[in-house]
Amino acid sequence: MSIASGPTGGPVLIVGSVAYDSVRTPFGEVTEVLGGAASYASVSASFFSPVRMVGVVGEDFTYEHVATLAHRDIDLAGLQRSSGKTFRWSGYYEYDLNQAHTIATELNVFQDFRPDLPANYRDTPYVFLANIEPGLQLSVLDQMRRPKLVVCDTMNFWIESAREKLLEVLARCDIALMNDAEAREITGEPNLITAARRVLDLGPGIAIIKKGEHGALMMSRESCFTAPSYPLEEIRDPTGAGDTFAGGLIGYLARCGETDDETLRRAVIAGSVMASFTVEDFSLDRLLRLSPEEVAERYHEIVAMTRFGAF
Amino acid sequence: MSIASGPTGGPVLIVGSVAYDSVRTPFGEVTEVLGGAASYASVSASFFSPVRMVGVVGEDFTYEHVATLAHRDIDLAGLQRSSGKTFRWSGYYEYDLNQAHTIATELNVFQDFRPDLPANYRDTPYVFLANIEPGLQLSVLDQMRRPKLVVCDTMNFWIESAREKLLEVLARCDIALMNDAEAREITGEPNLITAARRVLDLGPGIAIIKKGEHGALMMSRESCFTAPSYPLEEIRDPTGAGDTFAGGLIGYLARCGETDDETLRRAVIAGSVMASFTVEDFSLDRLLRLSPEEVAERYHEIVAMTRFGAF
Numbered sequence: 001m002s003i004a005s006g007p008t009g010g011p012v013l014i015v016g017s018v019a020y021d022s023v024r025t026p027f028g029e030v031t032e033v034l035g036g037a038a039s040y041a042s043v044s045a046s047f048f049s050p051v052r053m054v055g056v057v058g059e060d061f062t063y064e065h066v067a068t069l070a071h072r073d074i075d076l077a078g079l080q081r082s083s084g085k086t087f088r089w090s091g092y093y094e095y096d097l098n099q100a101h102t103i104a105t106e107l108n109v110f111q112d113f114r115p116d117l118p119a120n121y122r123d124t125p126y127v128f129l130a131n132i133e134p135g136l137q138l139s140v141l142d143q144m145r146r147p148k149l150v151v152c153d154t155m156n157f158w159i160e161s162a163r164e165k166l167l168e169v170l171a172r173c174d175i176a177l178m179n180d181a182e183a184r185e186i187t188g189e190p191n192l193i194t195a196a197r198r199v200l201d202l203g204p205g206i207a208i209i210k211k212g213e214h215g216a217l218m219m220s221r222e223s224c225f226t227a228p229s230y231p232l233e234e235i236r237d238p239t240g241a242g243d244t245f246a247g248g249l250i251g252y253l254a255r256c257g258e259t260d261d262e263t264l265r266r267a268v269i270a271g272s273v274m275a276s277f278t279v280e281d282f283s284l285d286r287l288l289r290l291s292p293e294e295v296a297e298r299y300h301e302i303v304a305m306t307r308f309g310a311f
Numbered sequence: 312m313s314i315a316s317g318p319t320g321g322p323v324l325i326v327g328s329v330a331y332d333s334v335r336t337p338f339g340e341v342t343e344v345l346g347g348a349a350s351y352a353s354v355s356a357s358f359f360s361p362v363r364m365v366g367v368v369g370e371d372f373t374y375e376h377v378a379t380l381a382h383r384d385i386d387l388a389g390l391q392r393s394s395g396k397t398f399r400w401s402g403y404y405e406y407d408l409n410q411a412h413t414i415a416t417e418l419n420v421f422q423d424f425r426p427d428l429p430a431n432y433r434d435t436p437y438v439f440l441a442n443i444e445p446g447l448q449l450s451v452l453d454q455m456r457r458p459k460l461v462v463c464d465t466m467n468f469w470i471e472s473a474r475e476k477l478l479e480v481l482a483r484c485d486i487a488l489m490n491d492a493e494a495r496e497i498t499g500e501p502n503l504i505t506a507a508r509r510v511l512d513l514g515p516g517i518a519i520i521k522k523g524e525h526g527a528l529m530m531s532r533e534s535c536f537t538a539p540s541y542p543l544e545e546i547r548d549p550t551g552a553g554d555t556f557a558g559g560l561i562g563y564l565a566r567c568g569e570t571d572d573e574t575l576r577r578a579v580i581a582g583s584v585m586a587s588f589t590v591e592d593f594s595l596d597r598l599l600r601l602s603p604e605e606v607a608e609r610y611h612e613i614v615a616m617t618r619f620g621a622f
Binding site: 095096190191192193194197211213214215217223224225226227228231232233234235262265266268269270296299300303304305306307308309310311 | 406407501502503504505508522524525526528534535536537538539542543544545546573576577579580581607610611614615616617618619620621622
């Protein structure tokens with residue numbers, strides 16, 4: 001299929017943080033640049049499908065950034081503007097780039113964020129609940145009318161502090177997305193394959209375990225799929241890679257209008273492709289200058305890198 | 312192709328250690344069991360091709376173990392028997408199973424090992440130089456007459472203590488096999504993709520980087536191949552996984568009689584399949600009760616786990 005043709009499955013609703021990030025890596029440093037899970041996921045998904053964004057920003061959120069998102073076919077009717085400052089995160093990465101070290105988190109307007117969906121959002125068929133407090137994820141689901149597919153992300157903080165509500169979210173979603181450490185933590189199972197299977201016992205039909213540079217593992221009750229990450233020689237900033245993956249995944253699924261195993265596999269690769277671009281530069285810079293042709297080309301490169309013949 | 316039909320490419324010569332290992336993992340403990348790089352690699356390769364083994368054992372090496380190897384179509388004319396004790400290694404693994412912790416290494420007869428190839432070994436077309444002192448690897452190459460393919464392995468100890476000789480080995484081999492940490496160490500390059508390319512600058516046409524549970528990366532000047540490892544839920548002892556991989560790789564190549572990119576990719580998967588069996592039990596126990604049908608079946612499972620459609 002071509003991403004140039006029109007959508008078949010309908011738009012994607014994305015709920016999560018919109019932030020101003022300050023990030024230092026061995027390859028550079030940026031201050032108060034556009035970030036947040038919803039920003040990365042929405043721009044990534046917008047390559048495949050129309051996006052409806054739900055989040056909150058402060059009075060300091062610039063028109064330039066509003067325009068940046070709006071230009072990508074992202075509906076901002078669900079982006080609340082509150083009095084106060086936009087959520088801020090600052091952190092740094094060492095040479096291995098695998099671990100974000102947080103310097104400061106200022107919740108600001110995000111502290112009192114209560115997702116309130118515009119009426120026309122409630123019928124959105126594809127929903128991505130990015131990493132926010134599980135109670136808020138549930139309140140979004142309560143406002144939706146029979147979505148076709150719900151993907152949820154989370155983080156170690158909620159596994160430890162809001163486990164019961166998180167289990168409710170998992171029981172109500174179709175695809176649980178988490179990284180390897182989170183899958184081990186939520187199931188108490190050190191073996192990653194077993195952990196992925198145990199996540200399925202919590203409700204979702206599909207578990208997708210993100211392994212960073214080592215790719216992703218998708219587990220369902222019938223099938224197991226291992227996807228590599230695109231081998232990059234230059235990674236400038238890993239911030240947003242997981243959210244970009246999620247956006248590409250759900251955007252591609254919405255674009256295809258199917259959620260069978262074959263389509264899911266291609267969606268995982270599409271998500272990996274999008275994430276591989278995000279980490280090539282700071283903030284959303286690489287995604288914002290990315291062409292659909294580059295996306296298709298890198299997908300083909302992954303095909304070439306992974307194919308092998310029969311025994 | 313079927314591994315039941317006859318070989319097309321000729322036998323494989325394998326040089327390396329034969330050991331008695333004592334190993335403790337969270338899943339059990341064994342004392343003075345058959346081990347060593349040459350043992351794992353030879354038994355693994357023997358699933359695909361006849362093997363000629365070069366190594367040394369002490370007077371304590373049992374007839375039972377000689378018979379174990381001989382029963383697998385492994386020619387033992389190059390296995391020297393010296394006065395003294397067989398090489399011994401003891402170590403343990405923690406729960407993560409990624410890192411071997413050495414308790415003791417007793418070189419014994421391996422200390423004075425000088426590979427002396429039987430006359431009929433010198434024309435062997437496929438050669439695997441397992442991890443031994445690079446000077447000994449070179450002496451084996453000096454005794455060979457125009458082998459068709461040379462694969463070499465090494466370890467951090469030689470990178471640090473015998474770098475110049477190791478570089479000579481790399482310049483004379485076709486496929487350099489090493490793990491991710493060794494690739495980074497030998498090239499001084501933290502990015503694994505760049506490190507793999509730099510290994511090619513040292514001479515070999517192909518670099519294969521073993522990443523343990525994260526699979527393997529094969530890099531040539533024209534192509535890059537990423538292979539997953541088989542997702543195992545029960546790993547009892549990772550000892551010998553890398554050597555088993557190498558044996559499966561070169562055995563499969565010898566079996567096919569081709570070394571083009573297509574064949575190499577299948578050989579990497581064959582090596583991964585063999586390694587995935589080794590780690591299911593201690594010592595060579597799983598390999599020794601493994602059937603060719605199980606090898607083919609697991610290969611097909613990896614095909615099923617990795618395939619995905621076009622964009």
